[in-house]
Each structure stands twice: as C-alpha cells, then as structure tokens.
Amino acid sequence: MAIVFSDMYDTGGRSHKYKNGQLVPFGYDLNVKVKRVHPDAVIPEYATYGAAGFDLVAVEDVIIEPGETKLIPTGIAFEIPQGFEMQIRMRSGISKRTPLRLPNSVGTIDSDYRAEVFLMFENAQVMHDEVYTDGRQVRWVRTLEDNCVKVNEYVDDGSYIVRKGDRVAQAVIAPVLRANFEEVDELSETERGCGAFGSTGTR
Numbered sequence: 557m558a559i560v561f562s563d564m565y566d567t568g569g570r571s572h573k574y575k576n577g578q579l580v581p582f583g584y585d586l587n588v589k590v591k592r593v594h595p596d597a598v599i600p601e602y603a604t605y606g607a608a609g610f611d612l613v614a615v616e617d618v619i620i621e622p623g624e625t626k627l628i629p630t631g632i633a634f635e636i637p638q639g640f641e642m643q644i645r646m647r648s649g650i651s652k653r654t655p656l657r658l659p660n661s662v663g664t665i666d667s668d669y670r671a672e673v674f675l676m677f678e679n680a681q682v683m684h685d686e687v688y689t690d691g692r693q694v695r696w697v698r699t700l701e702d703n704c705v706k707v708n709e710y711v712d713d714g715s716y717i718v719r720k721g722d723r724v725a726q727a728v729i730a731p732v733l734r735a736n737f738e739e740v741d742e743l744s745e746t747e748r749g750c751g752a753f754g755s756t757g758t759r
Contacts, residue, residue: 586637586729593672594631596720600727609645609726612675614718619697619707622681622714625659627674628724636667636729643728644675650724653702655681656716658725667732675725681714700724 590599598613615631636642644663650656659678693710697717705717718724 586640588637588729589635591633592631593633594629597631599632609728611647611723612673612725612727614720614722614724617720618718619711620656620677620679620716620718621712622679625676625678628677628718630673630675633670633672634665635670636665638667639732640667640729641665641732643730645726645728647723647726650700654698654700654716655679677718679714679716
C-alpha cells in the first residue's frame with residue numbers, strides 16, 4: 557500500500573484535500589509501499605502540504621521508567637525505494653514537555669529493511685529533586701502531554717507512558733548519496749585544517 561491521503565479530490569489532474577474547510581493541493585514526489593503488520597496500525601499521512609515529515613503512531617501502551625530504554629512498536633513496515641532512507645526524529649512537543657528522548661536520533665531506516673519499524677525511547681528523567689525520589693514506587697505515570705494517569709502496576713516515580721494511538725515520532729524520506737572511498741597519502745589543505753571541537757568559536 558502506498559502512502560496516500562484520505563478525502564482526496566481530482567481537480568484538473570492535481571490532487572487536493574480538504575484541510576480546515578479549504579481545498580489544499582497535495583503533490584507526491586515518491587511512491588512508498590507500506591505494510592500493516594498490526595491490525596491497529598495507522599498508515600502515515602502528511603498533515604500539511606508543506607510538512608517535511610509524517611507522524612509514526614504507537615500501537616501498544618509502553619511504560620518507560622527513569623533510566624530505561626524501551627522499543628515502541630508502530631505496527632508498520634516500509635519498502636523505501638533504493639537511493640532513499642527514512643529518518644526517524646523526535647517530535648518537538650514531546651522533547652519540550654517530557655524527558656523522553658530518541659537515544660539513536662536521528663535514526664535511519666534503510667531501503668533494504670523490511671521488518672516492522674520500532675522507535676527506541678529513553679526516559680532521561682534525573683531523579684534528585686523534591687518531586688522525584690529514587691526508588692519510590694507509585695501507580696501514577698505521566699503521558700506525552702505531561703498529564704498524570706493511573707496504571708495497574710507499581711513503577712518508579714518519574715515514569716512515562718506511551719499510549720496506544722500516541723503520535724510518538726516523525727519520519728522524513730530523504731535521498732542518500734553513496735560514496736566511493738579513495739585512499740590517498742595526503743588531503744587538500746584548508747584554512748581550518750585540523751581544528752575540531754569548537755575551534756571555530758561560537759560567535
């Protein structure tokens with residue numbers, strides 16, 4: 557199944573979609589096949605005409621305790637065309653509201669990978685203030701909206717839950733250049749030379 561948009565209309569050979577009551581043009585540069593490997597998986601779509609990325613949605617509830625790293629299933633597999641990759645990026649709102657991070661960000665899905673896409677989430681919560689006490693067991697966790705919800709198990713204080721249906725990350729389809737590596741005795745000289753790690757300053 558290719559990535560498509562719902563509520564599409566043919567207007568003179570160009571695809572359009574109703575968005576906020578307006579008919580907006582949508583164009584496609586690439587056909588990407590998507591396989592649903594979980595019955596509740598959400599097939600991706602772009603939210604706006606100018607959006608570079610599309611959201612990936614969790615298909616299961618996953619609790620991530622402080623210091624833990626968990627895999628979030630998306631329920632879908634992709635066939636990325638040769639010469640392209642799919643980059644996995646954190647959604648900015650989640651980064652702002654929570655201590656959850658993608659430790660391998662930016663992640664890459666290669667064009668020859670055919671299995672389900674999982675998202676690696678880390679709870680980087682630092683537990684040394686008056687709110688979170690190391691080792692305290694509670695039955696409350698925080699959501700990606702940073703709200704508290706009760707769960708059926710005891711977990712460490714500072715735990716977060718990724719809920720089924722949450723939009724957890726963004727993916728971007730990007731072209732890939734393959735390099736031919738040529739071994740040489742000398743490299744060309746530049747003004748910067750071997751300067752590294754802040755050698756050019758910050759201002």
